[in-house]
Every structure is written in structure tokens, then in C-alpha cells.
Amino acid sequence: MKSPCPQHPHPLRLIQQPLSDLTEKLRRGELKITAPRQAILEVLRRHASPLTIKEIHGALGKSDCDVATIYRNMHTLEGLGLVRRHDFGDGAARFELSSDGDGDHHHHHLVCNQCSRVVELDDCILGDFEQLLAKRHGFSSISHRMEFFGICPGCRPG
Amino acid sequence: MKSPCPQHPHPLRLIQQPLSDLTEKLRRGELKITAPRQAILEVLRRHASPLTIKEIHGALGKSDCDVATIYRNMHTLEGLGLVRRHDFGDGAARFELSSDGDGDHHHHHLVCNQCSRVVELDDCILGDFEQLLAKRHGFSSISHRMEFFGICPGCRPG
């Protein structure tokens, strides 16, 4: 329903692709180090939890860069594996720097429904379960999307 | 970021509430059985996997009911626990009839990235993990959102 753009396919699809296009471009030096790009990465580097486009834009000098540029760069950076996209279900995508160039060391979050505080959860326990699903249903290249929600200690009534 | 409407709060919040308002209204007979409402439920009853608003609207007589009405009813029905909302990450919410009035017997999906075929997964294995999170991070009322993606046997190359 989103992203009919051939250069920026649906996020779910992106994960599947071997990133061939973009990493190759990066290698060939066809990707440029621009001011907005550096600024965006700097903002992400300064924050522990995922940020929305709006938050990133706010954290920049407001004049430093247009939102459209941020959107385009998030697609690019996500494709390069430098950034991960998360969905907290409130309609705004959130982005976070990948810990490393580590290909598969993703993690999930525990979000407070009241104050939106975010706890970064270390590792993911779903690897084995994905294997099981693959075997049981004949699917390959299985990935998942998962986040947790609740009321944090600070917001708990009583 | 969404739903500032007091009567139709953010989906994530809805899950938390004891549904007090709506179930009470239902009990008091303050909710009415209307044609659009019945038609929508009938459509959902006929389908095994979650449908988008657009799909529901298409499955109706197109003239049977306005999209706005479907949106409003999905909020209401979700609040009543008759319908569950799912998010496949493509920007369109999907809705499915709850198996029963069973309060907590939710389930997840395995979606083909190619053909969008959906496999309904039986049960959820995250109960214990939520307990662990609650204990470890002091959160209460923990819930989660989770879906799986991959390439189904029919779409696998080779």
C-alpha cells in the first residue's frame, strides 16, 4: 500500500534483498557524504532510542535539512544496513542506528503506553521459533517484527 | 501521533483499558444493531485472514456503507473485543474477528512478502517472556505486537 517507488521499495521487501544495489553503489563511491547525511547520522548517534522523522528534524537545526531529505536518507541508510526501522504502532516510523555493521543482531523495545519511555531489550529469542515456522510451513527467509508495550514503573498508579 | 479523539483513543491504549465504557454500553443496550454493522461483521466472518478497511469496503456492496463508518465501527468493535487489529507494516491496519469472546487468546501471522498469503499461527509463546520483562523492568500490563514475514513455498524460486 506504500512505496511504489522502485528505488525505495517497501521496507519489508528491503529486508529480504541482499542489499546488493546499495552496498555496491557504496563501494563504487556512488553514494556521497553530504552535510544532511552526516547531520542525520550524528543525531541518531546521540540518541539511544529510535527517533521519528519529526524528532530527527527537530533535533537538527530545523533549517539544516528538509523532511523529504530525511525520509529519502532513511530509506537509503536502512537499505545500507546502517539504520533500523521500528514501528511502535502509532503511525510514525522510528529509526535507530544499527549497533554495528552486524547483519543480524537486531533487538526489540518495551514502550510505556503512558510516557513513551523506551527500554531497549538486549537480544531476540525468536531465532529458534523462526526455524520452526520455516520447517512447519515451508517458508524461507523468515523475519519478524515485534515490540512490547506496558506501563513503566514511573507511571504505575499507586 | 494518531487518534486525539477521546472516544476513540490510540489502539495501544485501548488494549490496556478494561473496556469498561463500551462493554457497559453494550450491556445497557446503548449500542445498536445496524445494517452496516451487521454487514461488516458478516464480511469478517467470511474471511480467515485479517482484512484492510479497503478490502472490507470492497467486499461490501460498495454502496452498503461509507469507509468512515467502517473506520468508526472497527474502533467500536475492537473496543468490545469482537475484532482484533493487526499491523503488517504496510501502513494499512488489518482486522479480524476474534475467535470468541475469549479475552486473551490472541494469535499472530506469517505473511508472504511476495504474494501476501497469510498463515494464521495458532498460539502465542510470549506469555512467559512478558512475565520476565515485567519482573526485570518493573513494567505492568505488558502486551506486544508481533508478525512474521517470509517467502511462502509457492513463491520460492527454484
Next chain:
DNA sequence: CTCACTGCAAACTATTTGCAAAGGA
């Protein structure tokens, strides 16, 4: 000098909402 990148504005999509009319109970 070239081609990737950006800003700006317009377009799109999903979703929400105000209001007056319609219809269950």
C-alpha cells in the same frame, strides 16, 4: 564536469472528524 543529492511544493494514502440527516430501541 557529472551525476547524486537537496529543497520546495504538490500529490498520495490512511485515517479522523464536524455536522446535519436517518434510523434503531
Next chain:
DNA sequence: TCCTTTGCAAATAGTTTGCAGTGAG
């Protein structure tokens, strides 16, 4: 009759895109 619900149209919000100008390599 009364109050919920609906249709319609307009408003939001997040995101995408076309195009002409800018800038990195």
C-alpha cells in the same frame, strides 16, 4: 421520541515524488 449511527465532505498526518537547482568527487 431520543440518542446512536451514518453519509458526506473536509481536515489531518505521515510519507512519497517531480523538478529544477546545488554540490561532492
